[in-house]
Amino acid sequence: MAIWLDRSAEDFETRFAAFLTTKREVSEDVNAVVRDIIADVRARGDAALADYSRRFDGIDFTVLPMKVTDAEIDAAIAQVDPAVLDALHLAAERIEKHHARQLPKDDIYEDAIGVTLGSRWTAIEAVGLYVPGGTASYPSSVLMNALPARVAGVERIVMVVPAQAGQLNPTVLAAARIAGVKEIYRIGGAQAVAALAYGTETIAPVAKIVGPGNAYVAAAKRQVFGTVGIDMIAGPSEVLVIADANNDPDWIAADLLAQAEHDMGAQSILITDDAAFGKAVEQAVERQLGTLSRAETARASWLDFGAIILVPDLAAGIPLANRIAAEHLELAVDDPDTLMKDVRNAGAIFVGRHTPEVIGDYVGGSNHVLPTARSARFSSGLSVLDYVKRTSILRLGPEQLKALAPAAIALARSEGLDAHGRSVAIRLNLEG
Amino acid sequence: MAIWLDRSAEDFETRFAAFLTTKREVSEDVNAVVRDIIADVRARGDAALADYSRRFDGIDFTVLPMKVTDAEIDAAIAQVDPAVLDALHLAAERIEKHHARQLPKDDIYEDAIGVTLGSRWTAIEAVGLYVPGGTASYPSSVLMNALPARVAGVERIVMVVPAQAGQLNPTVLAAARIAGVKEIYRIGGAQAVAALAYGTETIAPVAKIVGPGNAYVAAAKRQVFGTVGIDMIAGPSEVLVIADANNDPDWIAADLLAQAEHDMGAQSILITDDAAFGKAVEQAVERQLGTLSRAETARASWLDFGAIILVPDLAAGIPLANRIAAEHLELAVDDPDTLMKDVRNAGAIFVGRHTPEVIGDYVGGSNHVLPTARSARFSSGLSVLDYVKRTSILRLGPEQLKALAPAAIALARSEGLDAHGRSVAIRLNLEG
Numbered sequence: 001m002a003i004w005l006d007r008s009a010e011d012f013e014t015r016f017a018a019f020l021t022t023k024r025e026v027s028e029d030v031n032a033v034v035r036d037i038i039a040d041v042r043a044r045g046d047a048a049l050a051d052y053s054r055r056f057d058g059i060d061f062t063v064l065p066m067k068v069t070d071a072e073i074d075a076a077i078a079q080v081d082p083a084v085l086d087a088l089h090l091a092a093e094r095i096e097k098h099h100a101r102q103l104p105k106d107d108i109y110e111d112a113i114g115v116t117l118g119s120r121w122t123a124i125e126a127v128g129l130y131v132p133g134g135t136a137s138y139p140s141s142v143l144m145n146a147l148p149a150r151v152a153g154v155e156r157i158v159m160v161v162p163a164q165a166g167q168l169n170p171t172v173l174a175a176a177r178i179a180g181v182k183e184i185y186r187i188g189g190a191q192a193v194a195a196l197a198y199g200t201e202t203i204a205p206v207a208k209i210v211g212p213g214n215a216y217v218a219a220a221k222r223q224v225f226g227t228v229g230i231d232m233i234a235g236p237s238e239v240l241v242i243a244d245a246n247n248d249p250d251w252i253a254a255d256l257l258a259q260a261e262h263d264m265g266a267q268s269i270l271i272t273d274d275a276a277f278g279k280a281v282e283q284a285v286e287r288q289l290g291t292l293s294r295a296e297t298a299r300a301s302w303l304d305f306g307a308i309i310l311v312p313d314l315a316a317g318i319p320l321a322n323r324i325a326a327e328h329l330e331l332a333v334d335d336p337d338t339l340m341k342d343v344r345n346a347g348a349i350f351v352g353r354h355t356p357e358v359i360g361d362y363v364g365g366s367n368h369v370l371p372t373a374r375s376a377r378f379s380s381g382l383s384v385l386d387y388v389k390r391t392s393i394l395r396l397g398p399e400q401l402k403a404l405a406p407a408a409i410a411l412a413r414s415e416g417l418d419a420h421g422r423s424v425a426i427r428l429n430l431e432g
Numbered sequence: 433m434a435i436w437l438d439r440s441a442e443d444f445e446t447r448f449a450a451f452l453t454t455k456r457e458v459s460e461d462v463n464a465v466v467r468d469i470i471a472d473v474r475a476r477g478d479a480a481l482a483d484y485s486r487r488f489d490g491i492d493f494t495v496l497p498m499k500v501t502d503a504e505i506d507a508a509i510a511q512v513d514p515a516v517l518d519a520l521h522l523a524a525e526r527i528e529k530h531h532a533r534q535l536p537k538d539d540i541y542e543d544a545i546g547v548t549l550g551s552r553w554t555a556i557e558a559v560g561l562y563v564p565g566g567t568a569s570y571p572s573s574v575l576m577n578a579l580p581a582r583v584a585g586v587e588r589i590v591m592v593v594p595a596q597a598g599q600l601n602p603t604v605l606a607a608a609r610i611a612g613v614k615e616i617y618r619i620g621g622a623q624a625v626a627a628l629a630y631g632t633e634t635i636a637p638v639a640k641i642v643g644p645g646n647a648y649v650a651a652a653k654r655q656v657f658g659t660v661g662i663d664m665i666a667g668p669s670e671v672l673v674i675a676d677a678n679n680d681p682d683w684i685a686a687d688l689l690a691q692a693e694h695d696m697g698a699q700s701i702l703i704t705d706d707a708a709f710g711k712a713v714e715q716a717v718e719r720q721l722g723t724l725s726r727a728e729t730a731r732a733s734w735l736d737f738g739a740i741i742l743v744p745d746l747a748a749g750i751p752l753a754n755r756i757a758a759e760h761l762e763l764a765v766d767d768p769d770t771l772m773k774d775v776r777n778a779g780a781i782f783v784g785r786h787t788p789e790v791i792g793d794y795v796g797g798s799n800h801v802l803p804t805a806r807s808a809r810f811s812s813g814l815s816v817l818d819y820v821k822r823t824s825i826l827r828l829g830p831e832q833l834k835a836l837a838p839a840a841i842a843l844a845r846s847e848g849l850d851a852h853g854r855s856v857a858i859r860l861n862l863e864g
Contacts, residue, residue, distance in 0.1 A: 084846045087839035122776050207809040229810030254858050257851035292850045344554050351827035356855040362840045366824040377639040378661030380822035390812035392798040395783035404795045407519035411794045414516045418724045419689035423788040426686050
């Protein structure tokens with residue numbers, strides 16, 4: 001089953017370092033194919049989209065239009081279990097309320113010498129949201145990606161979602177409606193990313209593209225980056241649970257499996273100070289695996305990448321947690337506050353025994369798009385900040401220019417930039 | 433000379449659209465070479481660095497150590513013109529003061545049903561700063577990149593700078609000292625980026641790499657992205673000046689040339705409502721070009737990419753400015769405030785006739801690392817936010833879990849994720 005690592009063992013550092021750098025994704029090189037698809041969509045627009053959708057998704061746009069109609073969305077919503085609709089509404093309300101607190105404030109002020117300076121924030125005008133097809137088509141992800149954009153004030157949110165044989169997930173359409181997404185196209189893959197970045201006859205281009213996707217989508221996002229903005233390239237999900245022996249092993253096992261069932265490359269790690277408890281969790285995982293519909297995926301993830309790390313005391317787990325820099329960190333311990341204050345690298349922290357990570361996936365209110373693959377060392381989860389940008393403002397009058405000119409001219413001269421010096425000096429009849 | 437575009441001409445939209453998409457950079461494909469260099473540094477560490485530095489920079493690390501010593505920095509500072517040192521100190525003080533206002537605040541609160549949620553910000557632990565060699569080795573850029581990191585609380589700021597034949601720019605070393613950078617290595621190119629990302633015997637790895645560089649450095653940053661964070665990949669600089677006829681044409685010409693002298697791919701654009709004024713600026717540019725030490729670069733930039741856009745009235749220039757989304761936007765007009773409120777896409781705005789963009793390059797206090805190549809539509813200049821990351825926090829007690837459980841379970845079920853449902857249900861003895 002999962003590997004065991006013992007902090008007190010002599011070879012721990014070597015084994016832990018190797019564990020940290022284990023690759024959990026096969027990186028397919030699809031760059032050449034993707035480059036051709038993007039070039040084709042740029043050249044032929046809608047016609048290229050129609051061809052790729054016929055070939056890859058089995059859709060004929062002369063029969064079913066590329067743009068999803070309001071009537072279709074209405075019909076889809078009518079199919080969704082009312083309890084699920086209610087849950088989506090509750091989730092949306094909580095997500096919107098939480099993200100509203102993230103809106104940055106303009107800060108324009110006058111300094112001691114009378115220079116006005118500051119920052120002004122504006123929303124990105126148009127954003128594209130990629131939603132995967134098939135089993136990875138999660139309504140919760142639609143809310144998590146679209147609502148912060150709406151809170152930010154993005155005027156145009158465009159969703160693309162591949163529709164195998166024309167079929168769309170009705171709950172995804174319901175989530176889009178709830179999140180205020182009004183423009184939806186049934187296209188996917190690199191061609192959808194190209195259409196969002198460069199535009200076609202039907203689809204106006206956007207300024208930024210967000211959302212998860214397969215290797216082709218990820219490669220396309222990397223290739224169009226620069227022409228448009230992109231969000232992070234998400235890797236397989238991961239959870240790190242720090243748990244003491246006072247937990248019910250079945251609760252912790254369920255949490256580990258909730259991560260493992262996502263993807264064969266997902267990773268679930270337990271850090272505990274009690275070997276017997278670790279053993280009990282391991283047995284509970286094995287027991288629970290039998291009853292999961294996605295048992296095969298969960299088992300592969302747990303076998304290949306799962307780990308139980310034994311530490312002499314829970315505090316010794318925190319430096320390890322900071323090196324792991326997990327997307328999700330659960331602190332299922334008696335005194336989570338003491339541990340939490342030393343946590344530095346984690347996408348999100350779930351505090352105490354009654355906060356399973358899954359609450360954050362759906363209805364906690366915080367965003368479930370979080371940094372994977374140790375990138376919490378240098379990056380953050382999705383937020384309103386990803387949908388706004390800052391313009392800096394500088395304003396001098398003649399007095400301020402006079403005060404700052406000598407330093408600016410000295411630096412321009414030291415960098416060998418004559419015209420820089422002159423641009424300041426000429427306004428004051430000085431020597432540049 | 434520069435092209436003229438007339439907003440009132442019938443073919444304006446076609447010509448402007450073509451102008452917007454003009455490429456100003458030759459993108460060399462150096463990916464294969466860079467991939468080999470990175471692999472070599474990962475495999476051989478310091479020995480690889482020594483080999484590349486001998487080959488590319490003509491340095492022998494057995495004679496001159498890779499790490500720059502304090503004594504060297506002291507000696508370098510002694511060589512710098514005291515007026516330049518004073519200017520660096522003034523610039524540093526203003527930059528630090530301004531950036532201190534950008535520090536984000538933690539926001540942890542309890543919501544209506546008693547869930548604790550929020551955001552906690554922490555500094556990135558270690559950051560690498562790439563500083564180019566040769567004529568592009570700007571002390572002002574050292575301040576602009578390093579000071580926000582220091583303000584953010586980054587403990588370790590590592591600078592790398594290639595030293596042709598061992599020579600380092602003394603003013604760059606002085607700027608590093610002033611910015612509090614204590615760890616400097618005389619290495620450059622893709623090998624320096626690899627060393628920062630993966631570490632060697634001498635250099636501990638960092639979590640993020642920032643700073644400008646040539647095609648090799650840019651390709652290396654793209655390749656190590658994911659293992660570490662990177663800042664934007666900066667393109668050639670650009671300025672857009674919106675000016676009425678009440679300006680001295682020589683002032684505006686100097687501003688256009690200050691941008692053009694940076695790089696043959698730089699771009700300087702004037703938008704004016706007065707053709708005669710535009711003509712006068714054009715003549716002034718021609719006149720001033722003769723006296724610049726970097727006349728060749730400035731002339732090439734102005735010839736190839738410079739533009740004068742005539743608009744019927746200045747307000748008509750703002751929609752164009754938003755489409756251009758310039759790195760630097762000067763509003764050299766009588767009433768800049770009226771124009772400014774409709775500006776949406778710009779890296780930085782320089783307000784009024786007495787705020788030449790050059791002040792922002794050096795001593796304004798705001799950052800001079802700004803989005804180029806129209807990326808101000810979706811991204812922001814460098815700030816303290818680039819050196820911190822946010823961890824989200826969620827904390828429920830049994831009551832809150834009970835309140836949110838049904839919605840979470842309904843959504844988990846609708847997404848086909850059994851273990852997700854169970855992770856919540858098991859804590860409440862519910863059916864997952």
